[in-house]
Amino acid sequence: MSESPLLSVSKLKVHFPVRGGVFMRQIxxxxxxxxxxFHIGPGETLGLVGxxxxxxxxxxxxxxxxxxxxxxxxxFGGREISELSQGTIRPLRREFQMIFQDPxxxxxxxxxVRSILEEPYVIHGLxxxxxxxxxxxxxxxxxxxxxxxxxxxxxEFSGGQRQxxxxxxxxxxxxxxxxxxxxxxxxxxxxxSQILNLLVELQRDFGLSYLFIAHDLSVVKHISDRVAVMxxxxxxxxxxxxxxxxxxxxxxxxxxxxxIPATDPKHKREKIxxxxxxxSPIDPPxxxxxxxxxxxxxxxxxxxxxxxxxxxxxxxxxxxxxCCVSEEDWKILQKRGTEVSA
Numbered sequence: 259m260s261e262s263p264l265l266s267v268s269k270l271k272v273h274f275p276v277r278g279g280v281f282m283r284q285i286x287x288x289x290x291x292x293x294x295x296f297h298i299g300p301g302e303t304l305g306l307v308g309x310x311x312x313x314x315x316x317x318x319x320x321x322x323x324x325x326x327x328x329x330x331x332x333x334f335g336g337r338e339i340s341e342l343s344q345g346t347i348r349p350l351r352r353e354f355q356m357i358f359q360d361p362x363x364x365x366x367x368x369x370x371v372r373s374i375l376e377e378p379y380v381i382h383g384l385x386x387x388x389x390x391x392x393x394x395x396x397x398x399x400x401x402x403x404x405x406x407x408x409x410x411x412x413x414e415f416s417g418g419q420r421q422x423x424x425x426x427x428x429x430x431x432x433x434x435x436x437x438x439x440x441x442x443x444x445x446x447x448x449x450x451s452q453i454l455n456l457l458v459e460l461q462r463d464f465g466l467s468y469l470f471i472a473h474d475l476s477v478v479k480h481i482s483d484r485v486a487v488m489x490x491x492x493x494x495x496x497x498x499x500x501x502x503x504x505x506x507x508x509x510x511x512x513x514x515x516x517x518i519p520a521t522d523p524k525h526k527r528e529k530i531x532x533x534x535x536x537x538s539p540i541d542p543p544x545x546x547x548x549x550x551x552x553x554x555x556x557x558x559x560x561x562x563x564x565x566x567x568x569x570x571x572x573x574x575x576x577x578x579x580x581c582c583v584s585e586e587d588w589k590i591l592q593k594r595g596t597e598v599s600a
Contacts, residue, residue, distance in 0.1 A: 265334055270293070304483070304486060314439075319437075357428050362413075375394040375423075384431075401422040402422060442472075484573075496574075497571075501573070501574055507584075507587055508577060536551065
């Protein structure tokens with residue numbers, strides 16, 4: 259990147275303890291996020307995709323410190339925030355916000371829309387009552403809702419309107435980064451496009467950066483500059499959006515893309531059916547997680563192997579996993595690994 263990243267995540271891990279026995283001692287851990295690294299530049303959108311349960315939402319919550327990382331580094335604006343206390347990080351929350359998947363669950367039903375939108379100003383001690391009223395009216399107008407909506411309650415709105423309220427709340431403190439945690443997955447298709455267009459407009463007008471989390475690759479394609487594919491707590495491929503759809507290299511990415519419905523009825527895309535079950539994050543395979551799922555003949559080779567991302571082409575990284583890439587790509591990745599070691 260030519261300029262410093264706004265967000266830089268390095269070797270991040272989020273493990274949840276599993277307890278059992280009479281004394282409820284820790285007997286294991288759910289490795290929800292396991293050694294993940296990525297960056298997001300100013301005004302950039304990184305799409306994060308993968309199956310349900312792969313750790314996408316956990317990663318997003320860890321980035322904004324709603325969850326405490328087990329290990330790793332999170333640098334925002336050049337400042338390390340992974341180990342800051344909640345009291346120390348509170349002023350920084352003005353600069354990064356989150357839009358949740360289900361707006362009805364994230365909006366307090368006992369509060370009016372005006373109270374919901376003004377709450378961030380109250381918490382951070384911004385403005386007087388008249389100014390907060392003006393700001394909340396401006397937020398509603400910016401997300402396409404009438405000023406009269408301010409005096410109503412969340413249950414009086416449709417799903418799409420509630421998500422607009424959630425977006426307005428995220429915008430209140432003029433953040434630099436917004437984590438979008440599947441913000442359209444609970445909405446009708448026609449409403450999805452409206453919300454996506456709104457997010458694109460807001461990014462253009464305010465210079466926002468997004469971490470856009472979703473399981474629908476067709477949605478991610480239209481909003482993302484780059485895409486990272488996540489499987490069982492790890493990122494297995496990352497590339498510019500157009501590249502990853504045109505030329506996926508990892509077997510899991512290819513399977514996800516093959517499942518996207520074709521818009522042209524004459525165009526037939528070969529479907530790749532995934533066999534086996536997703537391994538448990540409590541007891542993940544010692545080697546390639548996806549190779550284990552496919553019972554790949556080269557799985558045993560990957561036990562103890564470094565399966566981290568390597569550059570296969572400029573700006574395009576893929577896990578160095580012989581179970582999941584072509585023979586030609588595996589030779590390139592081996593060469594890249596030798597060059598890095600040297």
